[in-house]
Amino acid sequence: MATQPDYKAIEVDQLLLNAQLRTELEPFFDESVSLLDTSRLTTQTENEFLESMLAWEKAPVLPIGKWFEPELTLPPPEIMTNDEISELLVETIDQLYQQRIVLEFTNHLSDRDLYCLIIRDILPSAEKKIDLPRNYLHWHCIDSTDDESTWLRFYADKRDRQLWEETTGEIAPPREDAPFQRVMPRRPH
Numbered sequence: 237m238a239t240q241p242d243y244k245a246i247e248v249d250q251l252l253l254n255a256q257l258r259t260e261l262e263p264f265f266d267e268s269v270s271l272l273d274t275s276r277l278t279t280q281t282e283n284e285f286l287e288s289m290l291a292w293e294k295a296p297v298l299p300i301g302k303w304f305e306p307e308l309t310l311p312p313p314e315i316m317t318n319d320e321i322s323e324l325l326v327e328t329i330d331q332l333y334q335q336r337i338v339l340e341f342t343n344h345l346s347d348r349d350l351y352c353l354i355i356r357d358i359l360p361s362a363e364k365k366i367d368l369p370r371n372y373l374h375w376h377c378i379d380s381t382d383d384e385s386t387w388l389r390f391y392a393d394k395r396d397r398q399l400w401e402e403t404t405g406e407i408a409p410p411r412e413d414a415p416f417q418r419v420m421p422r423r424p425h
Contacts, residue, residue, distance in 0.1 A: 250279040258286065288368060295366045300373075301359035303335050310355050313348060322347040328354060333421040336371060341378045343414030344390050353377055372423040390414040 277285070301308045308331060313321060325347050329339060337358075342350055358375055380387040388397055388408045397408040 247279065250283060254279055254283050254286070288366075288371065291366050291368050291371070292364060295364040297362050298365050299360050299362050300332075300335075300337065303337075303365050304331065308359060310351070310359070313352055313355070318348060321351045325351050325354075329420065332358070336423075337373045337375060338423050339375050339377055339420055341376050341387075341391050342418060342420060343416050344386050345377060346416055350377065374423070385409055 308328075310324065310328065316324070328351070332339065332354075339350075339358075345353065363373060378387055378391065380392075384400070388400060389410070389412045391414075392400065392408070392411075397411070400406075401408055
């Protein structure tokens with residue numbers, strides 16, 4: 237005969253964990269904790285939020301390349317053929333994903349351009365390395381304000397394009413398929 241879970245014991249455990257998390261977070265408390273409407277959350281959900289806050293506060297800030305053991309370094313693109321870059325790019329994207337780094341908006345970049353962006357911008361970027369299984373760093377490979385035309389042509393949805401037109405008084409460039417279609421690993425839902 238299967239035993240029923242002891243819901244009262246589970247709730248007591250959650251309340252004890254909540255008290256422990258709040259004690260550990262005490263030195264870091266700011267308005268973000270007071271803005272949390274605990275009356276609308278289960279204790280377990282509140283604990284997940286507090287755990288993520290604690291992980292954020294304790295996380296080291298490291299260049300992304302140093303998130304790897306050994307440090308992730310890539311050969312300079314100047315000494316590689318396009319085929320070598322394409323092959324190494326696939327491996328690198330997988331390695332980044334294994335560290336829960338998801339690259340987004342890459343389809344306007346050739347393999348060489350994306351490889352160079354990883355070397356120049358991503359690997360040296362100092363970011364908080366938060367060690368939680370559900371936490372992913374999403375790296376946008378385009379800045380929609382610095383490169384509005386590319387953003388509007390390849391990535392902006394109808395609502396974004398309409399908002400841009402209303403804001404600027406201009407007509408957005410025609411929507412196009414991005415030239416370098418690739419399937420990128422995504423954060424699991």
